[in-house]
Amino acid sequence: MKWLEVHIQTNHGGLEAVEAFFSGLGIDDVIIDDETEFQEFLQENRKSWDYVDEELLKKEAGASRITFYLKENHEGFARLGEVRIALAEFKSAHPDYGPLLMTLNHLEEEDWALGWQKYYKPMEIGSRLLVIPEWEKDTTDCNGRVPLILNPGPAFGTGSHATTQLCLQALEQAVKPGDTVLDLGCGSGILSIAALKLGAAAAQAVDIDDKCVDVAYENAALNGIGKDRYTVRAGDVLSDGRLQAELSGNYDVVVANIVADVILGLAPVVRRFLKPRGLFVCSGIIDDRAVEVADGLRRSGWAILETRQESGWFSYTCR
Helix, strand or coil: CEEEEEEEECCHHHHHHHHHHHHHCCCCCCEEEEHHHHHHHHHHCHHHCCCCCHHHHHHHCCCEEEEEEEECCHHHHHHHHHHHHHHHHHHHHCHHHCCCEEEEEEEEHHHHHCHHHHHCCCEEECCCEEEEEHHHHHHCCCCCCEEEEECCCCCCCCCCCHHHHHHHHHHHHHCCCCCEEEEECCCCCHHHHHHHHCCCCEEEEEECCCHHHHHHHHHHHHCCCCCCCEEEEECCCCCCHHHHHHHCCCEEEEEEECCHHHHHHHCCCHHHHEEEEEEEEEEEEEHHHHHHHHHHHHHCCCCEEEEEEECCEEEEEEC
16 A cells, blocks of 8 residues: 655644644644654763764754655545645635645655564674664575574564674673573563573563563563563663662673663672672763763773774673
8 A cells, every 4th residue: 555644844832733723633643753852861871871863854854744644546646735725725815834844745655654673684693693674584595593583573673783893792701601691671672682692591571661571572472482481571771670679689790782872870780680790781882972981981990891883873791
């Protein structure tokens, strides 16, 4: 099926009124892009990241836009005509709501619902792993590598980012057969599931986003890993003392692919989770904070055994 992607350009002050206008026309399933709210969100949540994708910044730059979809058929074009006429009248009555310009894209069903999948292909990482999107598993030759199958959806990633690849490379060296692993900030579960595929006996994973629990369990199942070896839970290990107590144990490896500020917060806490000579693998560190994080790790008593870097990102393996 083909779709019409309809954009209406307005301004920040007009967004609420334009949304109400479309609701009055019976169009309630709309997407709102607003640079003002986007920038406020970035500032209010600055501690959660050190880097925002440039393409996302470009997309939101100056954006005050409402988007909705119509089927590309006779009924959809008739509906589009009704919207165009009503919008012209609305624009005449509200010149203060910006251009109220309508633009149109034509989309295939595949482009709308699953188009993101085309950007994810099997990836060789390190010397042993092959990360395979679930939709590619039946057509991929592993060539002796350890397959790691993922179906994360568009929000969780499949290992293509440099920080994840740095962690996977570090885990390949760090994890030994029979090890136990703790994954902090697990997302799709890629790191802890990889550790199990690399020979770990058991793993636990934690993320502050409760949606990650189901995603990680589903990815584990794709790799033949059950809840007897793998436990995923939601929570904030920095602020939740009860969760810290539940996780306390003798892990051989703790891995955290998060951001600089969280790693600095974890540095004094992580040791309580590890065996005496256990390893702490951390990543998600952008280059202009790499020295700061390294110094913070050392102040917390960590010795940095190995540093990896790629595409402006750093990871450290510590003991």
